[in-house]
Amino acid sequence: MKRRWLFLFIIILTWVAVPKSAAAQTPTPFVIAADELYHGDIATFDQPVLVLGEVDGDITSWFGSITVRGIVRGDIVSYTGSIELESGAVVEGNILSLTGGVTIKSGVEANGAVIGTEPLVSSTVTTSLINVLHGQTSNRLFLPVGISGIIGAIITILLTVALTLIWPRRTAGIGRALRAAPLRSALVGFLSTVLILAALPFVVGLLTLTLIGPILFLPLSLLMHVPYAIGFTGVARALTAAWPPTWTLRPPLAAAVGTLIIITPLVVVSMVAPAVALAIGYAVASWGVGAALISRGGALPIWQDRLVYGYGRSD
Structure with missing residues (x-):
């Protein structure tokens, strides 16, 4: 027994x-279209966020990545995911990523503090474990x-x-x-x-x-x-x-x-x-x-x- x-x-x-197999792939991103103005805060658990338009508020994700090509009027926080600011992006608030790192390309306007441009040394273990549990x-x-x-x-x-x-x-x-x-x-x-x-x-x-x-x-x-x-x-x-x-x-x-x-x-x-x-x-x-x-x-x-x-x- x-x-x-x-x-x-x-x-x-x-x-x-x-x-897991292909059925456990990365969740579909939460997208703000190029001609869209989103009022309010955005918060996700493991769903990635893609901003092509404008967000009048904060963006927070526990495990998901955040990519910005448009404008964010508030803060951007991804605790275990990555943050990427592509050319032309504008962020008026602070930017924080504890484990995924922050990538800022040329032509980006970031007016607030940026914390986590590289992942913390010990946090890569946490990120890998979380990715395994999510099939990544x-x-x-x-x-x-x-x-x-x-x-x-x-x-x-x-x-x-x-x-x-x-x-x-x-x-x-x-x-x-x-x-x-x-x-x-x-x-x-x-x-x-x-x-x-x-x-x-x-x-x-x-x-x-x-x-x-x-x-x-x-x-x-x-x-x-x-x-x-x-x-x-x-x-x-x-x-x-x-x-x-x-x-x-x-x-x-x-x-x-x-x-x-x-x-x-x-x-x-x-x-x-x-x-x-x-x-x-x-x-x-x-x-x-x-x-x-x-x-x-x-x-x-x-x-x-x-x-x-x-x-x-x-x-």
Whole structure:
């Protein structure tokens, strides 16, 4: 019975991680025609906005891109989408994009402040995850795909080794908890990630309401990734802990080898579908996050539940 639940979880996780077919393409843009004067504010969730005429108000989108060829009398804000001002565009208000970047071509009149001409360093992860959930692929890469994947792999290995050196017993405890209760770890980690993604737009929205909010976004984003780094380390420790005793490695080397085994196929996948590789990597890390939560950061000997509750055979 537990194997059936595990199989169902894998199906759901695959559906979330793999981009959808053509049926899940980008929504139809909200268009303001060239001869149209729109009075009032425009707000969309993930629908792109194209302004060819004039908008007497603000334009706001959570996930959609905003393209302006005409006139906007108010502010333009796209929290995780891109903003593009083409030649001849006029914007009288402020312009803000936290993760998608702002492109301003020649011949543009922008009278307000412009924030986010380039995406924040850590926000590309958020953008890619959101694009995956919407069936899109990442459309902005700063390095060639292969090189960026290799650099990411090296950083991940160094990070897991560092975390193992700092918390050798805790990361080992997370790995043992994951091996003792893999299904519980997967479900708890999956639900935690879903809750974080659901709350993220509202948190970003609150941060943008203050002047210091955009400045805090970067450190808060980095802080949010700490549990996933610890979770990924726990998965790497669990992988090498399953080896025969004669193959036992010291904790830092075990973490490095385990991470290399996990990250190598992801680097290969990233050369074809970077967003898919990123989503799978976060899924693996979420699995470790679940193990960390149920074991209280590796401090609770959850693997002893086998003796009390009978866990460990298929859960």
